[in-house]
Amino acid sequence: MTISASFKKRLKYFDLDISFSCSMKNMMVMIGPSGGGKTTIIRMLAGLQRPDEGQVIFGDEVWFDSLRRINIAPQKRRLGYVFQDYTLFPHLNLYDNAAFAAVDKKEVDELFELFKINHLRKRKPHMVSGGERQRCAICQALARHPRLLLLDEPFSALDAITRRGLREELKNLKGGMSFPIIYVTHDITEALYLSDEILSVVEGKSDDQWMQRMISREPSAEVSARAAREPRLSLVY
């Protein structure tokens, strides 16, 4: 299955205009400065926001087509979406969270073993650490048997050590997954470590040179001014 999308949307500070595709078993990392439209792209893929025009096609299914007035609801797209934070339902314990939309509840136990959070299954989300919460959020997404996995800066709220650990776990896990994964980050190291393909998004448009410029630190135009807010320290990890 391949997901391919091309869409346009007017945003407050710039116009988003981008097209890309990501095929089965591949991890596409979407990278770029904060506020560049990455989350909006992910939300449009999930069906939570509507592009002004364009298409989203998954395999032979049309998820969105502005000309044909097709817009499949997020409920029917059957994808996994891990948000930056706040993904878990606060009133449910970790197990019930992961089993919330599970196809087969037995798999939740296996996933919890795999992600090493089985001992926390009865805890509520606020009683575990951020890393454990995100592990559970990934379990929740995987238990639904997603056809596409969207990870929107899933580890960026975590400390560097936890982040590195989870990054490695995710990379190991990737081999066993048969669906495309789109991973959003603003961390270049993370992108290089995880990606099969990289899509740089700057102000709503794809910009192949962005990473080059960031790594070589060539001062160029307004982009570096934006990127200055990004901690260069992240390159260390």
Place this chain on the structure above:
Amino acid sequence: MDYLALYVTLKLAFVTTVFLIVLAAPIAYALAYFRFPGKSLLEAFIYLPMALPPTAIGFYLLMVMGPKGFAGKAWGFLTGDSLLFTFIGITIASIIYSIPFAVQPMKAAFAKIDRRLLDAAYVLGLSKRAAFLRVIIPNSLGGIAASAILVFLHSIGAFGVLLMVGGSIPGETKVASIAIYEAVETMNYRAAGMIALSFIPISYAFLLLINKLNEDYRI
């Protein structure tokens, strides 16, 4: 001591609370989540009973529910009975009188829920209805409980509205607040004092409960 009036009061408050919670939930949901033309006008209208003198509300209800009012006519057509001076009549009056107290805390609780939780629920395949039942309701229990308690207490205290619509028929529409008034009118201060006193522990206990709920659900 007029136990019958006290019983009618508690029965009325209980029935009102149960009906209003069910009725107010979709209203609060619409006010918290949808934008539509005339929303602020509608919202102010829903809160109007809070700002009107109870006897004014009672007067309008008397007109509407009376034999010449549309509600009274419809009820008469369906059942052959009058709506005025009946328990059902005062229940309707009590529901309208307490609507603001049901809607407001519930709306606040619904609005406080992180939208990303709902997005997550939709992506996980939940319809809007299922998300309301499985995500919004369980995460608004504090607000819903606050609504229920406020409505219950407010219904216990109703006087003017009920007197206008229900009069004072023992066992049917004579509630404790009306019994107190009548006892005083007949100079029976002892009876009035007994009923008045019986309110204090009930109301006080519920207010303590509300405080407790507010503490538990404060984040």
